[in-house]
Amino acid sequence: MEWAWLIPVMSxxxxxxxxIAGPKLPGKGSFVAILAIAAGFVLFWVVFSEFLxxxxxxxxxxxxxxxxxxxxxxxxxxxxxxxxxxxxxSVRLTWGTLIDPLTIAMLGLVTxxxxxxxxxxxxxxxxxxxxGWYFAVHAxxxxxxxxxxxxxxxxxxxxxxxxxxICSYLLIGFWHERPAAREAAKKAFIVTRIGDVGLLVGxxxxxxxxxxxxxxxxxxxxxxxxxxxxxxxxAALLLLLGAMGxxxxxxxxxxxxxxxxxxxxxxxxxxxxxxxVAGVYLVARAFPIFQAYDGDALLVVAAVGLVTALxxxxxxxxxxxxxxxxxYSTISHLGLMMLSLGAFGYTAxxxxxxxxxxxxxxxxxxxxxxxxxxxxxxxRQMGGLVKVMPxxxxxxxxxxxxxxxxxxxxxxxxxxxxxxxxSQNRNPVxxxxxxxVAFMSAFYMARAMFVVFFGQLRQGLxxxxxxxxxxxxPMVFLAILxxxxxxxxxxxxxxxxxxxxxxxxxxxxPFHFNWLIGIISIVLALGGFWLASLFYxxxxxxxxSIQRRIPWLVDAIEKKFYFDEIYxxxxxxxxxxxxxxxxxxxRAFVNxxxxxxxxxxxxxxxxxxxxxxxxxxxxxALAMVLGSVGLIIFWWVRSV
Amino acid sequence: xxxxxxxxxxxxxxxxxxxxxxxxxxSVLIVMSIELMLNAVNINLIAAASHMEGLGKFxxxxxxxxxxxxxxxxxxxxxxxxxxxxxxxxxxxxxNVDEIDLMKW
Numbered sequence: 001m002e003w004a005w006l007i008p009v010m011s012x013x014x015x016x017x018x019x020i021a022g023p024k025l026p027g028k029g030s031f032v033a034i035l036a037i038a039a040g041f042v043l044f045w046v047v048f049s050e051f052l053x054x055x056x057x058x059x060x061x062x063x064x065x066x067x068x069x070x071x072x073x074x075x076x077x078x079x080x081x082x083x084x085x086x087x088x089x090s091v092r093l094t095w096g097t098l099i100d101p102l103t104i105a106m107l108g109l110v111t112x113x114x115x116x117x118x119x120x121x122x123x124x125x126x127x128x129x130x131x132g133w134y135f136a137v138h139a140x141x142x143x144x145x146x147x148x149x150x151x152x153x154x155x156x157x158x159x160x161x162x163x164x165x166i167c168s169y170l171l172i173g174f175w176h177e178r179p180a181a182r183e184a185a186k187k188a189f190i191v192t193r194i195g196d197v198g199l200l201v202g203x204x205x206x207x208x209x210x211x212x213x214x215x216x217x218x219x220x221x222x223x224x225x226x227x228x229x230x231x232x233x234x235a236a237l238l239l240l241l242g243a244m245g246x247x248x249x250x251x252x253x254x255x256x257x258x259x260x261x262x263x264x265x266x267x268x269x270x271x272x273x274x275x276x277v278a279g280v281y282l283v284a285r286a287f288p289i290f291q292a293y294d295g296d297a298l299l300v301v302a303a304v305g306l307v308t309a310l311x312x313x314x315x316x317x318x319x320x321x322x323x324x325x326x327x328y329s330t331i332s333h334l335g336l337m338m339l340s341l342g343a344f345g346y347t348a349x350x351x352x353x354x355x356x357x358x359x360x361x362x363x364x365x366x367x368x369x370x371x372x373x374x375x376x377x378x379x380r381q382m383g384g385l386v387k388v389m390p391x392x393x394x395x396x397x398x399x400x401x402x403x404x405x406x407x408x409x410x411x412x413x414x415x416x417x418x419x420x421x422x423s424q425n426r427n428p429v430x431x432x433x434x435x436x437v438a439f440m441s442a443f444y445m446a447r448a449m450f451v452v453f454f455g456q457l458r459q460g461l462x463x464x465x466x467x468x469x470x471x472x473x474p475m476v477f478l479a480i481l482x483x484x485x486x487x488x489x490x491x492x493x494x495x496x497x498x499x500x501x502x503x504x505x506x507x508x509x510p511f512h513f514n515w516l517i518g519i520i521s522i523v524l525a526l527g528g529f530w531l532a533s534l535f536y537x538x539x540x541x542x543x544x545s546i547q548r549r550i551p552w553l554v555d556a557i558e559k560k561f562y563f564d565e566i567y568x569x570x571x572x573x574x575x576x577x578x579x580x581x582x583x584x585x586x587r588a589f590v591n592x593x594x595x596x597x598x599x600x601x602x603x604x605x606x607x608x609x610x611x612x613x614x615x616x617x618x619x620x621a622l623a624m625v626l627g628s629v630g631l632i633i634f635w636w637v638r639s640v
Numbered sequence: 641x642x643x644x645x646x647x648x649x650x651x652x653x654x655x656x657x658x659x660x661x662x663x664x665x666x667s668v669l670i671v672m673s674i675e676l677m678l679n680a681v682n683i684n685l686i687a688a689a690s691h692m693e694g695l696g697k698f699x700x701x702x703x704x705x706x707x708x709x710x711x712x713x714x715x716x717x718x719x720x721x722x723x724x725x726x727x728x729x730x731x732x733x734x735x736n737v738d739e740i741d742l743m744k745w
Binding site: 621 | 662663670738741742
């Protein structure tokens, strides 16, 4: 476990290597990135097995977080120290890795999905003139994301947080010849930055209170009551702001759909499985802070998650762009994870994070495969692709069924856990709305699946072809996980304590299946698929009739609830007006008065005062005499 | 003779010199006026020296020695001053200080 830091470092080394040596290497150095992340994946298993074998005190870095808490292994190295040794106000900055069940779970997800996506990219990005740069940024992203997961202090986490942001920016704008890609990249970067400011302030607030960036110290302070309720809640909400930006939660969700301008594997890795869950990860990681003082902050988390999940699920139903359907579905599921965290469903959130990560990465790769085969992105132009792209169709369907919540597949178990947590710990209103989200989730997944792959093969799609092996194989691996991952949640008495027992940090939490909730969720999921099949497969109901019946609602949803318009208005009417005022202030006051003012004064003074320099000897002599006389009088008066 | 008389003569001489420095245009006359002021100082010094003999730490020679120094320095100064005036005349064709205003802004 002490070598866990190598996992991100290998990818970090790969990135500049590809940039420098890539052009001379075969495949523009793409295999360097893949080797680095593959080695990371292998090392993950080593770390995992060592972690399972570790216990409190052996190795000495490992301790129990609390009486019933999980094992936490913290390896840190001093980075630098400011102030004197042992002095109260000295600041000691460390960086290191923290390994606990949450880290292990995330490590597995990120290394595996990154590996799959990078292999897939070999096929998808084949022939791109900037292939080397693509893989370099991919490697840098993998390194940053793994650092984010492994970080044992908030400062390192923040650094990694910004690094994944810049990698996301670079990859969204990868095809920067297209104006839309440039705009989307800027939008993603700026919108997430707004949240990042909150995160930074939150981290600084914690630092002010605790005196160190260390996470464990902050959690200790929050749970032991050393931090007051107001500060703890404020810090939690500020961290939540950062999480909302990164995880595209309402009202910061607008950047994620636009981020689909990037290459599809990028969407699969960054905007579905890994980077966007960083926000969920942050809330989960800082859960002791959120949970302290009866978890007041968690109510906000739940509300944000629920609103996000509802709004984006609605938009996903009417979206016609395959990638955007998946993007809105991602936002919706991120909202569900947040909601779950907000309902004290820690295990459920992490479980859903993993299950969703595999399934959504698979769906994006499937969408990429479809776009690769048909060069089409609009689902209205697709149909019946199962006949020409059977493998893609099958794995995509597995992903869709899993996310839709069809039993036995991973998404069913994780969604059920979330429903459980919400029904236990939150107001009945929450569970009703969450069930609605579950239904809509099944419906839009079914819609995407039916419209794209089933029914009549569309005219003009005869040329479509199945993707090469290098693309289908990663999808198959992901499909296996998306289908079977749910089974690890069970408790096998005497053998395995179940995912809940492994990851939950308070106490061993066995998997529990609530039959009422379970049956309702099964009925809703199947109902969603059945209804979608009526609409899109058998065409018993026409979408036009719905549109005629409630035009205002459909219109509002199709316009994405006018968020982009509202933000555009705010930017034009508020931000630009304020910035114009600030610009005038800067020009008139800062520049003209504060900077040019002193210079101008000195210049004017010089022009005026130089007139006394007549150049005539007698005027100087006269001044000298007068000065002498003045001095003599002064001394004389003083002596009297 | 009381010291005051010498001091009055000295002060008068100094005032005449000062007036000459301030009021004359010709630099030669200014140098001569400076000489007047120096000699006024010399008179003052020697008179004070002869009157203060035996008073405290004064031994009657201090003033005379300083006066001789002043004369020496004044001689050097006149040599230098006249050389400058000569150069000035060669360069600008005048010794009138009104027209020498190179140091003006």
